[in-house]
Every structure is written in C-alpha cells, then in structure tokens.
Amino acid sequence: MHDISIPALFGILAAMLVAAKLLGELAERLGQPAVLGELIAGVLLGGVLGIVPTEGPAGEVVHVLAELGVVLLLFEIGLETDLREMFRVGPAALSVATVGVILPFVLGFAYWAYVPHAAAAGSTDLTTAAIFVGATLTATSVGITARVLSDLHQMNTMEARIIIGAAVIDDVLGLVILTVVSGLAAGASLAPLGILRIFAVAVGFLAVAVVVGRFVAPRLFDLVVRMRVRYVLLVIAIAFALALASVAALAGSALIIGAFAAGLILSGTNQFDTIEREVRPVASIFAPIFFVSVGASVNLSLLDPTREGAPGLLGVAAVLTLLAVAGKLAAGWAAPWARYRRLVVGIGMVPRGEVGLIFADIGRRAGILNEAVFGAILLVVMATTFIAPPGLKLLFGSRSGNPAA
Amino acid sequence: MHDISIPALFGILAAMLVAAKLLGELAERLGQPAVLGELIAGVLLGGVLGIVPTEGPAGEVVHVLAELGVVLLLFEIGLETDLREMFRVGPAALSVATVGVILPFVLGFAYWAYVPHAAAAGSTDLTTAAIFVGATLTATSVGITARVLSDLHQMNTMEARIIIGAAVIDDVLGLVILTVVSGLAAGASLAPLGILRIFAVAVGFLAVAVVVGRFVAPRLFDLVVRMRVRYVLLVIAIAFALALASVAALAGSALIIGAFAAGLILSGTNQFDTIEREVRPVASIFAPIFFVSVGASVNLSLLDPTREGAPGLLGVAAVLTLLAVAGKLAAGWAAPWARYRRLVVGIGMVPRGEVGLIFADIGRRAGILNEAVFGAILLVVMATTFIAPPGLKLLFGSRSGNPAA
Numbered sequence A, B: 001m002h003d004i005s006i007p008a009l010f011g012i013l014a015a016m017l018v019a020a021k022l023l024g025e026l027a028e029r030l031g032q033p034a035v036l037g038e039l040i041a042g043v044l045l046g047g048v049l050g051i052v053p054t055e056g057p058a059g060e061v062v063h064v065l066a067e068l069g070v071v072l073l074l075f076e077i078g079l080e081t082d083l084r085e086m087f088r089v090g091p092a093a094l095s096v097a098t099v100g101v102i103l104p105f106v107l108g109f110a111y112w113a114y115v116p117h118a119a120a121a122g123s124t125d126l127t128t129a130a131i132f133v134g135a136t137l138t139a140t141s142v143g144i145t146a147r148v149l150s151d152l153h154q155m156n157t158m159e160a161r162i163i164i165g166a167a168v169i170d171d172v173l174g175l176v177i178l179t180v181v182s183g184l185a186a187g188a189s190l191a192p193l194g195i196l197r198i199f200a201v202a203v204g205f206l207a208v209a210v211v212v213g214r215f216v217a218p219r220l221f222d223l224v225v226r227m228r229v230r231y232v233l234l235v236i237a238i239a240f241a242l243a244l245a246s247v248a249a250l251a252g253s254a255l256i257i258g259a260f261a262a263g264l265i266l267s268g269t270n271q272f273d274t275i276e277r278e279v280r281p282v283a284s285i286f287a288p289i290f291f292v293s294v295g296a297s298v299n300l301s302l303l304d305p306t307r308e309g310a311p312g313l314l315g316v317a318a319v320l321t322l323l324a325v326a327g328k329l330a331a332g333w334a335a336p337w338a339r340y341r342r343l344v345v346g347i348g349m350v351p352r353g354e355v356g357l358i359f360a361d362i363g364r365r366a367g368i369l370n371e372a373v374f375g376a377i378l379l380v381v382m383a384t385t386f387i388a389p390p391g392l393k394l395l396f397g398s399r400s401g402n403p404a405a
Helices: A006-029 A034-048 A056-080 A083-114 A126-136 A142-151 A158-185 A192-224 A232-250 A255-266 A272-296 A310-331 A342-348 A353-365 A371-397 B006-029 B034-048 B056-080 B083-114 B126-136 B142-151 B158-185 B192-224 B232-250 B255-266 B272-296 B310-331 B342-348 B353-365 B371-397
Strands: none
Touching: A006 A034, A006 A056, A006 A272, A006 B056, A006 B232, A006 B255, A034 A142, A034 A272, A034 A371, A056 A142, A056 A232, A056 A255, A056 A272, A056 B006, A056 B056, A083 A126, A083 A158, A083 A310, A126 A353, A126 A371, A142 A158, A142 A272, A142 A342, A142 A371, A158 A192, A158 A255, A158 A342, A192 A232, A192 A255, A232 A255, A232 A272, A232 B006, A232 B272, A255 B006, A272 B232, A272 B272, A310 A342, A310 A371, A342 A371, A353 A371, B006 B034, B006 B056, B006 B272, B034 B142, B034 B272, B034 B371, B056 B142, B056 B232, B056 B255, B056 B272, B083 B126, B083 B158, B083 B310, B126 B158, B126 B353, B126 B371, B142 B158, B142 B272, B142 B342, B142 B371, B158 B192, B158 B255, B158 B342, B158 B353, B192 B232, B192 B255, B232 B255, B232 B272, B310 B342, B310 B371, B342 B371, B353 B371
16 A cells, blocks of 8 residues: 555664764764764765665655754744844844855855866856856755754854854745756746845745734634643644744745744743743654754765766865855854854854755756766765864864954 | 655644644543544545545655554553553453454354345455455554543553553454455465464564563663763654564564554663653654544545445445444453453444554455445444544443443
C-alpha cells in the first residue's frame, strides 16, 4: 500500500538522533557548541555511511521532518524573543542585514565577472553566472546561528538580538533574491516592479501577522486554556505555528518567517511560559533531524584533492569562502551608532546553511552553474557553516575578543 | 527539488490538530472519550471535506506521521505499564486474546461460507473469501482502546491491564494471520511450519527484548543521564523506541510491539519519570494525527442507502458487525478464574481499527474480496471502532455495569 519502508525509516531516524546527541556531547566536551557535533553527525551518517536518504519518497519524508524541525526551532526562538528588545535593535539589525547582503553579492559578482579564474572557463553566460554566485553568498542561515547562541546560553545578549533580527531580515531579502534568480534561471529579465512586490509581500506579511496576532492571540488563548482535553494548549500552539508558517509560504514569504512570527505573537499571551516549556521537548526531537540533514547534504567527494579538476576547484572555493566571510564580517560594523561587539555579530552572520544550497541548486538545475562551480559553492556553504560555531564559542568564551565600541 | 508542497502539508497538519482538539473537547463535554471526537474530526476532514491526503507523496508523509503517532502512543503506554502487574494478568489476557481471535474468525467464516447472503454471490472462491472475511474480524486495535482507557483515567485498572495485554497478544496473533492471508492472496497453500515460525519470531522478539532490555537499559540510561546536551534523555529514549519498533518490524514482528516493548523496558530505568514526563507532550502532538487519519480513511459514500446494491451491502455489514461484536464480547468471559468486569474487557476488545483495514485491503488488491465486500468490511471496522469509546465510557461511568465475578 505504501512506497516507504517505515521500519527502515524509523531505524534511520533513531540513528540520526543517537548520532546527533553523541557527537553533540563530544563537541560540548571539547568546548564547542553542540550543533557543530550534529552537523558532523550528518556528514558521517550521510556522506560517509550513506544511510540518510536524500532522494525518493524516504528522502521526502526526512526532508519534511527536517523542515518541521526548523519550523519548531524558529517558533521556539520567536517565543523566547522579547519584541520590545527586538524593536530596539531594529535599525542596527536592518543595517547589518542590508550591508551583509550587498557586500557579499558585490564581492562574489565582481570575482566571477571580472577576475580570471579556473571555474569561469566554459560558462556560457558569465554575467548570469556571476549574479548566481553573488546571490549564493548573500544568505544567512538563522537556524545554525540561533542554535549556536542557544547552546552557548547567549540568546539574551544584544549581539544575539541583532544577529537574529538581521538573519530574519536576510530571509526576507533572500526571498526577493530567490525569486529574482529563479526568474533569471527561467530566462526572464529583471522587472523592478515584480521585485518590489515580492519585497512588500514578505515585509507586509511579517508586519500584519505580528500586529494583528499580538491583538488576537491573547484573547484566543484565554479561550483555549479553558478547554479540558490533554495538552490542548501545546497542540493548538503548534498548530498555530504550522498554520502561520504555511500561510507565510503560500503568501510568498517563507515557512521559517511565519514560524518565527508565530513565536513572537504567542510570546504576548498569558499562557506563554506553559507553551514555551512544552514546545521545547517537541522541538528538541526534530531540530537535530534538521541539522543532521544539513550535514548529510555535504558531498564529501568534492573534498578529495586527487579528483579531476579538484585543485582549481578548491582554489576557487577558497577565494569564494574568503569573500563570503569578509562580506559578512564587515556587516558586523554596519551599525556604528549602536553599542555591541562587532566581531560577534559579523561571525554570527557567516553561516550560509541550507539557503545557500537552495540558490546553488536552482542555478545547477537551470544549467547556469556547471557541476564544478556548484561543487565550489557547496564547499563555500560547508566552510561558512562550520566556521561560525567554533568562532562564536571562542568570542563568547573570551570576553576580550572585541569589546563594545 | 521536492514533490511535496510543504506549506500545503503544514496547513493540513494544523487543520488536523485543531479539528482533533475541538471535536475531542466537544466529545468530552458530551461525556464521551476525546478520541471519539478525534475519529469524527478525521471523518469530517477526510470523508466530508477531502483535505486529508491518503495517496501520493503527501499521503505517504501523513501516513509516516500517523505511524510515528501510534508508535509514540504505544511507547507511552509501555512506560505506564507495570510489568509485574502485566504478568499477573498474563494468563487471563492470553485466554481472552485467544478466544477473541478464534470465535470471530469462526463466526465470520461460517457466515460467509455456509449462510446464503447477497454479497457472496459472484465470489469466485468462496472458501478463500470466507477465510479473509473471518480474518478481518480477528484483529483488535490496541491504539483506540488504550486511548479510551487513558482518556477515562482507567489505565491502572485490572480490566485495562487485561485488555492491553490481550490486545498486544492479538497483534502477535494478527501477524501470523496476516502472513497466512497474504500467502493465500498470493495463491500459496497453508504450511503449518511456516505459521509456527512466524509465531515464534513474534513471541520470541517480545520476550528477548524485554528480558535483555530490562537488564541492559538501566545501565545504559545511567550513562546517558551523565551527558550534558539538551534533552539528551528524551531524545535517546525516543530513538530507543524508534529503533526497537524498527527492529521488531524487520524481525517479522510489528512496529507497535517494538514500541510497547521499549516502553516496558524503560519503565525499569532510574530516569523513568523524567522520560515519561517529557515523552507525553511529544506523543500528544502525533497521536491525534493517527486518530484523525483513521477517521479520514472512512469512505462515507458506502453509507449512502440510495447507492446501487447498498441495501444488501448494509445488511451484510450489519450481520458481520453483530458477529464481530459478539465474538469479542464473548472473549470477555474467557478467563473464568480471574476477578474482573467481563463486559468491560469484552467491549474493550471490540474495535478493529486500522488492522482490520489492512487485512481487508490485502484481500481487495488480490481480487479475493470485490469492491462491495470490501465496502461491507469497511463498515464493520468503522462500526466496531466507533462502538467501543461510548461503550467503555458508559460502563466505567456506571460501576453497576457488570460487577467482578
């Protein structure tokens, strides 16, 4: 009756959870954030052992569970976010996000279009390819950074608020860029009005949802709490997060923006601490599946230096990684009027995670990026994703890193 | 990159959760168990509105989440089960289960093979069809009954222990029957040695897992509790349940038997109450998805009396339902030496749930049961599933129902 072997799938999920916790523990014992261990667990289970399905029906199910994990994670982060504090860092976050999108894009585009390098040879349309390469460098993976900050118990710092705020804004900007590059991939030309519309929808969704939600949700949940059935508060809260994630994505925004908005909204209800306490165990089961999946999407054969074309590829990847890191680091200094540790914010913006992978994949499937260039971008995404956790740990560990200006 | 629209799927899941809680609440307010409301929520969302996917990639994902729900539910029930109490009711449960399998089978077979009725006309092989009809009447849905008992706060009663014990034994017997009928569907003849082997594997798995597990698990979890990462105890416990469910199914037993065994095993660890407290919210999210799915699999058009052949079909379904209920009710009296309320145990064994559906589906796909007979069996499964919740509620509500003999 069904195409999926559920016993096999449950076995894989069990292995993913156990590996995530064992390597997370090892990472913590070595003074690193647990999420770094979960990513490495994914590399081991996916790239080395090949037991994490990435395609076919089983791959779909793992993908859905991973998305459920990142939605629950962003919901939890939204619940833990103080909206007034968020507004206070708003201008700084906006400035950091904007610079952190423009600078990496310009650097990536310029390198690809104007500097001679191995991987550019054979590209049919250098300008389009350069736009794609630039675009893949703009994303920020809010999931990775948020988990690192949470692992380090730093979610309540000024820096964490700026990073999370900027990363959410980056997701809004990322949607605009995604739509533009998807249009390019389909052969369309850039229409300024279309771009503006996407931008307005994404920003508008977040604003309307939070304003309306903060008014409606407390009244709604005062009714819910009067119901008697088991765990009604938790189940309705998670249904609320799923529904808002769904509406956000269908309205042209993104799942994780809806989930984050749901958390922000419910943090204004009277039942907020019960919801937060009960959501945590549920999120703790699914978030590791997301991080292990991200690790499992790493293609290890790209790291093999004896592979044909590998030296050139690794050189290009190294340059792109430098540009990607430099562009985001510089964004850390984009809000000179605010007092915060610039380097912490810069490092926090570095991981590209799954968003960069999605951009690169669209370019590959449209034939704009060939296998080699796609491979180089994958290496950049991996490198940036793995740099941030130990970097943030180092900075938060040594308070001397970069004092508030 | 993916065939499934995740936003649409998350929207559907949100609707399933909200409908489950709203109708569960309504059921409770009307003095019924919440699970009855969840089943009706499934009928509304599935049969009436048609928004619960049952086929294609989205149907697969909902199916996996539903299975996750029933595995977590049985794991939780296992955790709450006192193994010594279970052993004390063992002989009674075994007797109830055995009678509850043989009697409905004989009644169903005899009616189909020897009594003239509308639906038998046109059957190619009456004996094989009769074996299938008998087999579909043997199953007991442990999920439904356990939820009802839990909703009514009766899990610690003698009757509940016998029902759960007998339902688990029924699952073991069900596996044997399933393999036999699958063989028949494929055209094989009955091989007594093969049947014995399946039986030995299913019983052996449960025995070995519990004996070894009760020795190993406490030592293992004393190590796990020394780990520092977030929710490590919960995540490892759920991984353990998934792994044992997986091993059970791959070894020829069933997912839910493995999950139940995992709960029994972990109820012997020192960290048992932390695990139980943290598993509950996770199970409370996924169990409703299972019950809503069961409700959604009901084909409402079969209930339409104006449909061609409907009167005859409804008559056959009514007779089969009577036989199905009578066979299981009689099983309530199968352990005359033990003191318990016979009628409560009998009613508790009535629901056929998804197991009956699986048997019927195999027969339909093999061409042994035609659409009309399949429809009649679906009606029987529905009727028995919906009879038990209000029946148990009635009996537990009025202590005068059937005093201990």
